[in-house]
Amino acid sequence: MSATIIAPARAGEGGFLRAFASQEGLLAFAIVAVAILVGLDNARFLAVRNLSDIILGNAYIAVAAVGMSMVIVSGNIDISVGALIGVLATISGSLAVAGAPLALVWAAPLIVGVLVMMLQGAVIAYLKIPAIVVTLGMLSILKGGLISVTGGRWITDLPESFHLADIELFGILPMPVVIMVAATILAAFWMRYSARGRAIYATGGNAEAARLVGVSPQRTVVMVFALHGFFAGIAALLFATQLKVIQSTVPPNLELTVITAAVVGGVSILGGVGTVVGSTLAAVLIAEIASALVFINVSPYWIHAVQGVLILVTVVADILRRRRRLAGG
Amino acid sequence: MTGMTVLTEGARRAAPRWLIRHETLLAAILIVALAILGLFNDRFLTVDNLLNQGRLMTEVGIIALPMTFIIITGGIDLSVGSVVGLCAIMLGYSWKNFGFPLPLAIVFSLGVGAAAGFVNGLLITRVRVPPLIMTIATLALYRGLAEGVSQAHSVRNYPEWFFFVGQGELFGVPTQLWILLVGIIVAGIALDRTTFGRSLYAIGNNETAARFSGLPVDRVKLLIYTLSGLAAGVSAWVLVSRVTTTRSDMGIGYELDVIAAVVLGGTSIFGGAGTIWGTVVGLVMIQLLKNGLALTGVKGDATIIVIGVVLIASTLIASSLQRRR
Numbered sequence: 001m002s003a004t005i006i007a008p009a010r011a012g013e014g015g016f017l018r019a020f021a022s023q024e025g026l027l028a029f030a031i032v033a034v035a036i037l038v039g040l041d042n043a044r045f046l047a048v049r050n051l052s053d054i055i056l057g058n059a060y061i062a063v064a065a066v067g068m069s070m071v072i073v074s075g076n077i078d079i080s081v082g083a084l085i086g087v088l089a090t091i092s093g094s095l096a097v098a099g100a101p102l103a104l105v106w107a108a109p110l111i112v113g114v115l116v117m118m119l120q121g122a123v124i125a126y127l128k129i130p131a132i133v134v135t136l137g138m139l140s141i142l143k144g145g146l147i148s149v150t151g152g153r154w155i156t157d158l159p160e161s162f163h164l165a166d167i168e169l170f171g172i173l174p175m176p177v178v179i180m181v182a183a184t185i186l187a188a189f190w191m192r193y194s195a196r197g198r199a200i201y202a203t204g205g206n207a208e209a210a211r212l213v214g215v216s217p218q219r220t221v222v223m224v225f226a227l228h229g230f231f232a233g234i235a236a237l238l239f240a241t242q243l244k245v246i247q248s249t250v251p252p253n254l255e256l257t258v259i260t261a262a263v264v265g266g267v268s269i270l271g272g273v274g275t276v277v278g279s280t281l282a283a284v285l286i287a288e289i290a291s292a293l294v295f296i297n298v299s300p301y302w303i304h305a306v307q308g309v310l311i312l313v314t315v316v317a318d319i320l321r322r323r324r325r326l327a328g329g
Numbered sequence: 330m331t332g333m334t335v336l337t338e339g340a341r342r343a344a345p346r347w348l349i350r351h352e353t354l355l356a357a358i359l360i361v362a363l364a365i366l367g368l369f370n371d372r373f374l375t376v377d378n379l380l381n382q383g384r385l386m387t388e389v390g391i392i393a394l395p396m397t398f399i400i401i402t403g404g405i406d407l408s409v410g411s412v413v414g415l416c417a418i419m420l421g422y423s424w425k426n427f428g429f430p431l432p433l434a435i436v437f438s439l440g441v442g443a444a445a446g447f448v449n450g451l452l453i454t455r456v457r458v459p460p461l462i463m464t465i466a467t468l469a470l471y472r473g474l475a476e477g478v479s480q481a482h483s484v485r486n487y488p489e490w491f492f493f494v495g496q497g498e499l500f501g502v503p504t505q506l507w508i509l510l511v512g513i514i515v516a517g518i519a520l521d522r523t524t525f526g527r528s529l530y531a532i533g534n535n536e537t538a539a540r541f542s543g544l545p546v547d548r549v550k551l552l553i554y555t556l557s558g559l560a561a562g563v564s565a566w567v568l569v570s571r572v573t574t575t576r577s578d579m580g581i582g583y584e585l586d587v588i589a590a591v592v593l594g595g596t597s598i599f600g601g602a603g604t605i606w607g608t609v610v611g612l613v614m615i616q617l618l619k620n621g622l623a624l625t626g627v628k629g630d631a632t633i634i635v636i637g638v639v640l641i642a643s644t645l646i647a648s649s650l651q652r653r654r
Contacts, residue, residue: 127648128648129644129648133588133641133644137638137640138641140582140633140636140640141633144632144637299477299480301473301480302473304469304473305470308469309470312452312467315463
């Protein structure tokens, strides 16, 4: 038993780095390999337009996966995030149409996202209800609430200024990519080098040990969910502003895609391990595969099956790797 | 072997005392709710309406039985809704595209359901993938297979006799209610009166102890996840027969209804406690809630808000009761 407790801590700097590098290196390699293989079959896949569409259209998934990674590293799960993004996108869009000031339009999803997720985090941490029950319940509350309030109506006539995703920084850098990269890098550094960031790993690795070294697992979980809500708010903004209409429904299976990105990115579902650089690369890989299916004449209806297989392969590999490391010493 | 006796005795003594309270409370609420709904709406307390609600309850109810077993062991199965979709597609697809005779197609789809559950159980027991993440992965995988195989085409034009299970009656009672009834009796006896049932409580209370007591923990788990897949297959059969068509989006969100019914029925989400009787009361309550809300004019989408609240609230109440004890 003691080996299990000590292992993540002892893996420390060197072991961690190597494990991360391998997962991230593998993902980067996979992204390039898929591009080359599909490009050989159908060169149009490599068109700049297509590649940039893949990243621009899916940056919000990568941003949401940053928050999801933190949640999973802390030893929890959240399946309400897809529904929340739908709700937040609708709130922001409705405000924009109603003529609210732009600052409020952009801030509202962030604030509501943080509040909803903090509430869930508090119930999970302090009332000790499993995350799966709380977030499953919240999923249906948000989903049912959104459809009954909006009746599934589309939001149209969005003001031109609303479209955050259309802004290009310095005339060339598209906003979704800037936000995706910035969120990933900031979160990666914060999780790796700040005390609070390390506390997430400590809580997920061993909550009892974390408590003994002065980390409050409860407060850490609430903080993680609050951050997750913040990233969900940004994701909702990118999602809402990249199209000319907002559908006012919950994007189906969005939470599965976000969870897949986090898990395939190397975030261990056993808690305590993982980086957001991996999850962002994984989000890009998943989007790339979804797009590639079309180019190699495979029906896009297979994408969920591909996601399921990706999760399974990563999780099984993670467990076997841990087991070998434990057995090895 | 003595270790096991002690353990199961312990489980038996510890579990029922508060469970009985929980269930009596629940049954009392149920009766009050029935009376109120009956008072406010004269279409509610009619034999026709109640039998029809039973018909609608069956698809979720069949799956809730093995889910009770799984949650008692401290596990969970989130893939059930996707297995329903996959089985429905397999039934329709093998009949239409492989040219299977319909009875064989039904058996084939039940087999697919059992296999889907078996795969869950296999990786959970052999590789020790946590049930939560395993069944989230297959929630995506099985739905993806249903979508991929069917290409979102629906299958219709089933022969008349096929609708007997989903729309017909036997001795004046909807056919599928008999299936559910048999399921409830078998599951109830298995949980309460057999070593298999006792071992579920033992695993949920302390898996390591159960293992050291010589219980075949892995075999039991493999069995209950397989049963869960099989039940989802039966549910798909009843569902396709009731709505006369097969679509790949069938069963979406079933996991919510099933888990809510089981947890509302007093089964501890932490494992170790729960009864089939409680699950049945939970099922009936949720169905009546849906029906009552629908009769008072609440739209279907709004009822899932209520179910979400019920799920969280009943877990909160159960865990605070447990802590006080």
